[in-house]
Amino acid sequence: MYTPVPAPHTESRPLPPYRALFAVDAKDFTGLSAVQHGPVSQLIPELVDQALERAGLHELRDSKRFPASTGDGVVFGFDPAMLPFVLWPFLGVLDDVLGSYNQQFVGPRIRLRASVHVGPLPDAGRPDDGNGTARNDTHRLLDSRPVKAILAAASEQVTHLAAVMSHRVYEDVVLGGYTGLHPDRCVEVPATVDGKNFSQRAWLYVPSPSGNLVQAGVRAREEPADRADAAPTEPGETSADRYGAGYSGNTQRVGEGAAVMGDVGRDVVYTGKSTSYQGTNQHWGSGDNVTGDKRTGESGDRR
Structure with a gap:
């Protein structure tokens, strides 16, 4: 039955x-x-x-x-x-x-x-x-x-x-x-x-x-990269604030540039303004995460 x-x-x-x-x-x-x-x-x-x-x-x-x-x-x-x-x-x-x-x-x-x-x-x-x-x-x-x-x-x-x-x-x-x-x-x-x-x-x-997380400049905040050319930071400003990348656990902050997840083919040229992330965690989407214009086409793509 x-x-x-x-x-x-x-x-x-x-x-x-x-x-x-x-x-x-x-x-x-x-x-x-x-x-x-x-x-x-x-x-x-x-x-x-x-x-x-x-x-x-x-x-x-x-x-x-x-x-x-x-x-x-x-x-x-x-x-x-x-x-x-x-x-x-x-x-x-x-x-x-x-x-x-x-x-x-x-x-x-x-x-x-x-x-x-x-x-x-x-x-x-x-x-x-x-x-x-x-x-x-x-x-x-x-x-x-x-x-x-x-x-x-x-x-x-x-x-x-x-x-x-x-x-x-x-x-x-x-x-x-x-x-x-x-x-x-x-x-x-x-x-x-x-x-x-x-x-x-x-x-x-x-x-x-590891992998692309490290290659993207993700690093532990307690172990900042040494910068011989580093200019003094402003009061209350960290080196991550100045140079645009900081890491705490899996948190990434991107200052100027683009945060990219996954494989990227062809050229990537970034022309928009600097990006900033103020929240606790970075939100990843599929593809490349950018601020500014993203245009696709043939040669000389601007993304």
Whole structure:
């Protein structure tokens, strides 16, 4: 006998319990040799459990809800009360565990994308537990363009994990002050997935930034670049204010020029006025973020 499919908006029903969700998948998994797929699929949940152990989250490790393998990763639900500890310290510990593994073992590097979300999901000990919009959105966040782009652009020697969290998680847990992860370490991104009708506000956290973040002049404020030609700053003015780039966590401030995410082809000529960012976090869009005129054409494009 078929299970009847309920029609929405026809009657009121109890709301399923809220469950937090964590998912990871491996970068370039499909590029591995067929003989490596099985061992890597088995290795990823082992590394995640090792990180949970090291982060002191033994209870979470042993109480996962509706865990599942995705082939190139894992996904599981858990008590939302544990969200602050998953964001901090677990994500950073997972990055360290991956880095240690990649240094010690010969073979494919294991670099992961991670997503964290929360929402109502059925959890009653049935085969269909964990299925719902929140689960779908968790996987869409995992496949979204920003988190893929940042991991592809980052150094494989330094950056082993790129994590994206939903705005709901960011607002409730990070802005709420319940986690050790400071808001300045998060960057707002438009989470979109190629070929999918999905677009959400989300937040990126990279425990060990590298690659184009460093090449763009992003640096720790406590370690400013030495400037032999530096002129004295005005009272209350920092070197970041004067020279247009400062970094605190994943916060970037751009003075004069353009902040560019992803690959850029052809020439880029910037002719607008200087840009400035006054908020806590930089908001990345897709493409190049500029202030001033942006015109595209043939030779001599001005962007």
